[in-house]
Amino acid sequence: MQATELLRNYYVDTNTWDEMYRDSSVREQYQRVVAFMQQLDLEELNKKEELAKRLFMSQGITFTVYSSGEGIEKIFPFDIIPRIITATEWDHIEKGIKQRLSALNLFLKDVYHNQFILKDGVVPIEMIYSCPHYLREMYNLPVPYDLYVHIAGIDLIRNNDGSFYILEDNLRTPSGVSYMLENREITKRIFPDLLPQNNVRSVIEYPNILHKNLVSLSPRQIANPTIVLLTPGIYNSAYFEHTTLARLMGVELVEGRDLVVDNHRVYMKTTFGLQQVDVIYRRVDDEFLDPLTFNPNSVLGVSGIMNAYRKGNVAIVNAVGNGVADDKAIYCYVPDMIRYYLNEEPILKNVPTYRLDNPEHREYVFNNITNMVVKKTNESGGYGMLMGNNTSDEEIREYCAAIKKDPRQFIAQPIISLSSAPCYMQGKLQPRRVDLRPYALCGPDGIEIVPGGLTRVALREGSLVVNSSQGGGSKDTWVLSA
Amino acid sequence: MPQFKIHHVTRYTYEVPVRDSANQIILFPVKDEFQTVLKQDLTITGEPAVDIYKDYYGNEVGSFMFADAHTELKIDSKIEVVTQPRPLPTDSVPKEEQWNSLQAIRSQVPFIDFLKQESCDVVDEIKRDTQVGQYLKVTPLTAAQKLNEYVYQEFQYIKGVTSVETTPDEIWKLKAGVCQDFAHILLVMLRMTGIPARYVSGYICPNHNGMRGEGATHAWVEAYIPNYGWLGLDPTNNCFVKDLHVRLAVGRSFSDCSPVKGTYKGTSNHSLEVGVSVSYEDGHVQDDHATVLTAQPNTNGLQKSDENSYRRYLEMIQQQQ
Numbered sequence: 001m002q003a004t005e006l007l008r009n010y011y012v013d014t015n016t017w018d019e020m021y022r023d024s025s026v027r028e029q030y031q032r033v034v035a036f037m038q039q040l041d042l043e044e045l046n047k048k049e050e051l052a053k054r055l056f057m058s059q060g061i062t063f064t065v066y067s068s069g070e071g072i073e074k075i076f077p078f079d080i081i082p083r084i085i086t087a088t089e090w091d092h093i094e095k096g097i098k099q100r101l102s103a104l105n106l107f108l109k110d111v112y113h114n115q116f117i118l119k120d121g122v123v124p125i126e127m128i129y130s131c132p133h134y135l136r137e138m139y140n141l142p143v144p145y146d147l148y149v150h151i152a153g154i155d156l157i158r159n160n161d162g163s164f165y166i167l168e169d170n171l172r173t174p175s176g177v178s179y180m181l182e183n184r185e186i187t188k189r190i191f192p193d194l195l196p197q198n199n200v201r202s203v204i205e206y207p208n209i210l211h212k213n214l215v216s217l218s219p220r221q222i223a224n225p226t227i228v229l230l231t232p233g234i235y236n237s238a239y240f241e242h243t244t245l246a247r248l249m250g251v252e253l254v255e256g257r258d259l260v261v262d263n264h265r266v267y268m269k270t271t272f273g274l275q276q277v278d279v280i281y282r283r284v285d286d287e288f289l290d291p292l293t294f295n296p297n298s299v300l301g302v303s304g305i306m307n308a309y310r311k312g313n314v315a316i317v318n319a320v321g322n323g324v325a326d327d328k329a330i331y332c333y334v335p336d337m338i339r340y341y342l343n344e345e346p347i348l349k350n351v352p353t354y355r356l357d358n359p360e361h362r363e364y365v366f367n368n369i370t371n372m373v374v375k376k377t378n379e380s381g382g383y384g385m386l387m388g389n390n391t392s393d394e395e396i397r398e399y400c401a402a403i404k405k406d407p408r409q410f411i412a413q414p415i416i417s418l419s420s421a422p423c424y425m426q427g428k429l430q431p432r433r434v435d436l437r438p439y440a441l442c443g444p445d446g447i448e449i450v451p452g453g454l455t456r457v458a459l460r461e462g463s464l465v466v467n468s469s470q471g472g473g474s475k476d477t478w479v480l481s482a
Numbered sequence: 483m484p485q486f487k488i489h490h491v492t493r494y495t496y497e498v499p500v501r502d503s504a505n506q507i508i509l510f511p512v513k514d515e516f517q518t519v520l521k522q523d524l525t526i527t528g529e530p531a532v533d534i535y536k537d538y539y540g541n542e543v544g545s546f547m548f549a550d551a552h553t554e555l556k557i558d559s560k561i562e563v564v565t566q567p568r569p570l571p572t573d574s575v576p577k578e579e580q581w582n583s584l585q586a587i588r589s590q591v592p593f594i595d596f597l598k599q600e601s602c603d604v605v606d607e608i609k610r611d612t613q614v615g616q617y618l619k620v621t622p623l624t625a626a627q628k629l630n631e632y633v634y635q636e637f638q639y640i641k642g643v644t645s646v647e648t649t650p651d652e653i654w655k656l657k658a659g660v661c662q663d664f665a666h667i668l669l670v671m672l673r674m675t676g677i678p679a680r681y682v683s684g685y686i687c688p689n690h691n692g693m694r695g696e697g698a699t700h701a702w703v704e705a706y707i708p709n710y711g712w713l714g715l716d717p718t719n720n721c722f723v724k725d726l727h728v729r730l731a732v733g734r735s736f737s738d739c740s741p742v743k744g745t746y747k748g749t750s751n752h753s754l755e756v757g758v759s760v761s762y763e764d765g766h767v768q769d770d771h772a773t774v775l776t777a778q779p780n781t782n783g784l785q786k787s788d789e790n791s792y793r794r795y796l797e798m799i800q801q802q803q
Contacts, residue, residue, distance in 0.1 A: 115591070129594045136538035260502045262549035264533055291745050292504050292545075303745040304504030307545040310535060 077473030096348030133323025158419035178241035207248035213443035225278035261304035382467030500748025634720035
């Protein structure tokens with residue numbers, strides 16, 4: 001069977017936007033790739049897929065799925081067919097994300113200082129004060145350049161009309177960027193000619209831009225500030241990413257036990273004695289960051305680090321307390337924040353969201369629960385989520401009881417039919433649902449978004465859950481030059 | 483216009499040297515029209531630099547580190563403070579008007595934090611047992627006073643049955659505790675009636691022996707009374723706070739006001755001793771109890787020395803509180 005055959009068998013659900021096909025013809029951005037596939041035979045394609053698998057294995061590109069029982073070194077599933085985004089689409093996404101992040105950063109500065117937006121009633125005070133991630137410890141604490149969000153991984157999805165929606169703002173410790181970089185490296189190995197032929201924009205600059213931004217935050221004006229990446233350790237799902245980013249940036253990878261705070265400064269323990277640390281790119285959650293200030297049982301953090309931070313002796317990336325801005329209930333107010341702070345209309349739309357602490361919304365959601373996805377406002381990675389179309393009545397009843405007990409902790413959204421993209425599976429091309437997470441880097445000079453991102457794939461047929469923590473896979477993501 | 487000299491000593495001792503200690507102290511008296519601080523001397527083992535900042539609730543919070551190996555950490559605070567009596571509320575405004583004004587500030591900063599119940603599952607039970615309805619039929623001041631009395635009468639003052647981690651649920655079942663537990667229960671009750679209430683930590687300075695809470699830091703409650711402001715209520719002694727209480731900090735509960743807390747690396751076996759003494763400018767001098775320290779229960783629950791030296795040296799971050 002020729003690869004042409006395998007393209008012919010591609011079946012697209014009429015109610016879904018497919019990234020490659022429209023009205024049974026191949027979209028322009030995919031035509032070169034399809035032409036390339038057509039001159040390959042199936043055996044070659046299988047060889048390439050096998051090579052990709054081996055490369056993932058030999059390079060140890062892993063992501064832990066805590067519930068899978070496969071241990072901590074589970075290979076992150078990769079699909080060899082790239083997801084392609086046109087220059088026009090990217091331009092729209094880039095503008096929209098920049099706008100959104102500008103507003104979210106101003107919001108964080110505001111809620112931790114003057115609280116204008118609360119006084120003007122644009123965001124209800126109750127929303128903020130009931131959010132467990134609104135950290136009173138951050139109130140009036142100055143951060144360098146008033147920057148709170150240095151790294152964001154904003155999730156976008158595409159509805160059946162093809163328009164992009166913001167699904168989540170991840171402003172704490174978004175993961176996945178190392179897979180964006182590794183996926184591209186794999187594509188270079190298996191399809192070396194395709195990237196230049198298609199004018200695919202490079203993503204390789206990401207570690208350099210991040211490093212440049214980290215250096216710029218150093219409180220000491222010295223030539224070589226000490227920058228560290230603070231990881232919770234090998235049991236964290238994204239440990240592979242922590243090691244990769246530290247290596248690519250040439251910074252030290254440390255755990256909490258490698259650091260100590262003395263005289264309100266943070267030091268790294270080295271074989272040559274203590275070395276002062278200037279900037280910490282931390283992948284440890286707020287709650288575990290400082291056992292003196294937050295969770296006293298944490299062994300992942302560094303005691304007293306908040307005091308060094310408050311004194312301005314160390315920069316922490318992302319800032320502490322960002323969870324108040326990516327809370328899934330506060331998400332509803334982001335379009336209003338954009339209007340309030342920037343006096344602009346939002347470029348990228350929100351997914352319609354029902355707040356379950358609102359009795360009218362709650363009733364509507366309960367009556368239409370089979371068309372809804374219900375999420376916990378403070379969970380991520382697809383944990384604690386209910387897909388109403390795919391759950392037994394018994395489970396729905398239990399979930400609704402939990403909602404009634406503490407409605408502020410839940411939101412609901414209509415189930416959106418994510419766009420599909422072709423995946424090479426079992427010798428066939430099959431459509432699978434995808435989302436898109438581009439990575440934005442905010443520094444003193446502005447916001448830069450590396451043209452690309454992580455396309456996450458729901459590997460099961462018909463599934464709409466793409467989270468890597470729920471066993472999702474990924475694709476290389478191409479942004480084409482104009 | 484009483485003037486007090488307060489001596490507060492906190493001492494941690496460790497079986498074997500520990501290091502990398504980071505600490506937070508909230509031992510600086512509030513400075514306002516009812517309280518003037520004449521002098522404060524703070525001495526800490528190793529003389530570390532203490533950085534002082536104002537936290538979200540306006541409290542002065544100090545932080546210091548002690549990274550070198552040490553077997554003792556002593557925090558010695560001597561303060562001289564003058565307090566002013568404050569007249570009680572006149573309570574002349576009709577009660578409906580007062581309850582309405584409390585209703586109107588529910589969603590305002592800072593009251594919103596002082597109305598939210600903190601992880602308490604027994605609120606409904608407390609409402610039933612205290613017959614909450616009756617308190618809504620009187621003025622907020624009378625309600626606060628009655629609830630203060632309720633706690634004083636229904637709860638036994640027993641040392642050692644609770645710890646700093648005891649929750650309101652547990653206190654409610656025990657019906658006993660110390661000043662901190664009395665304060666936590668009164669906070670739940672005031673908040674359930676809609677009266678904003680905050681935790682206060684400080685010292686009690688009666689001129690004669692016989693008040694509960696002497697010889698240690700004390701804790702009580704402030705209730706927000708319309709047209710007046712924050713009114714101090716001491717459920718441990720069933721009284722209003724006049725000029726015998728010295729305030730250190732306010733917060734949602736103990737955890738916002740913990741006078742001394744810290745972490746270190748090293749053995750889990752430490753002992754904590756605390757002493758507080760008060761003397762008076764009017765000539766009445768009590769013994770300096772601060773020189774007589776009282777051992778505090780170890781919150782780690784590890785009382786016995788671990789015979790395994792390897793484990794003893796394992797670098798676990800230990801909590802000291």
